[in-house]
Amino acid sequence: MTEPSVETLPLHHVAIIMDGNGRWASSRGRPRVFGHRKGVESLREAVKVAGELGVKQLTVFSFSTENWRRPAEEVEALFELLRRFVAADLDRLVEEGVRVKVIGRSEDLSPDLIKIIENAEERTLHNTEFKLVLAFNYGGRDEIVRAARRACRDRDGDLSDLTEADFARYLDTTDMPDPDLVIRTSGEHRVSNFLLWQAAYAEFVFTDVLWPDFGEADMKAALEEYARRKRRYGGING
Numbered sequence: 001m002t003e004p005s006v007e008t009l010p011l012h013h014v015a016i017i018m019d020g021n022g023r024w025a026s027s028r029g030r031p032r033v034f035g036h037r038k039g040v041e042s043l044r045e046a047v048k049v050a051g052e053l054g055v056k057q058l059t060v061f062s063f064s065t066e067n068w069r070r071p072a073e074e075v076e077a078l079f080e081l082l083r084r085f086v087a088a089d090l091d092r093l094v095e096e097g098v099r100v101k102v103i104g105r106s107e108d109l110s111p112d113l114i115k116i117i118e119n120a121e122e123r124t125l126h127n128t129e130f131k132l133v134l135a136f137n138y139g140g141r142d143e144i145v146r147a148a149r150r151a152c153r154d155r156d157g158d159l160s161d162l163t164e165a166d167f168a169r170y171l172d173t174t175d176m177p178d179p180d181l182v183i184r185t186s187g188e189h190r191v192s193n194f195l196l197w198q199a200a201y202a203e204f205v206f207t208d209v210l211w212p213d214f215g216e217a218d219m220k221a222a223l224e225e226y227a228r229r230k231r232r233y234g235g236i237n238g
C-alpha cells in the first residue's frame, strides 16, 4: 500500500493561525513590527506553495478582534501592513488568478481601509485559480453574533426552523467550504477565536516554527501530517 501523500490529497481549504511574529523579532533584538513585516513574506510564500500543492483556498488569521488589546502603535503597524500588502501585491494576484476576500468585523475599520478591501475583492471577483481569505479584525464569536443578528432581522425574529445550513449562510464565510486543516505556528495549542463554527471537524496541526520562519518544507510537513489523519466526522469509518 502506498503511503498517503500530499500529491493524492483531497485537501481543498487550509487555514492558518500565523503566530509568533513578535517572538521571532524579539529573539533578534528587533521591534515586534519587524516580525510582522517578515510574516508578510511568509504569507506570500504560503500562498505560492499551497497553490502548487493543489490547495484551492487559504484562510489566514491576520488580526483578531482581541488584537486591539495591543499597544496602539502595533495595531496601527498591522493595519499599515495590510494596506501595503494590497498595494504591493494586488496586480500580481489579479494576474495569477487569485481571488481575494476579507472576513471579519469591517465596521470598525477606517473608510480608506474598507475602500482598499472592497477594491481588492472587486478586482479579483472573477478569479478562480486560488482563493486567499484574510481574516482581519476577525473573531469567531463576533462573527456568530453578527450572523445571528442578521438571521433574526431577515426572519422577523422567528428562528424556529433555522437549520445549520441556513445559519452558515449568514456567516462571513458564506459559500466557502469549511477548512480541512488548521495550522497554528509558534508552539501555541489554542484556537484563539478563529473559525469557531467552520473548524468543527477540521484537523489541527501545531508546529513550534514561528510564522516568519514558516516555509515550503513546513507547509509540506503539515499537509503530510494531514494526509495521515483519519477523518471520521463522528462515524466509525474513514
Ligand code: IPE
Pocket (backbone or CB within 6 Å): 018, 019, 020, 021, 022, 023, 024, 062, 063, 064, 067, 078, 186, 211
Ligand atoms: C502573530 O504574531 C501576528 C498577529 C497576532 C497579528 P504575534 O504578534 O502574536 O507574535 P507573538 O505571538 O507575540 O510572538
Ligand code: IPE
Pocket (backbone or CB within 6 Å): 017, 018, 019, 020, 061, 062, 063, 064, 067, 188, 190, 192
Ligand atoms: C491569534 O494570535 C491571532 C492572529 C494570529 C492574528 P494571538 O497571538 O493574538 O493569540 P493569543 O493571544 O496568543 O491567543
Ligand code: MG
Pocket (backbone or CB within 6 Å): 019, 020, 021
Ligand atoms: Mg501571538
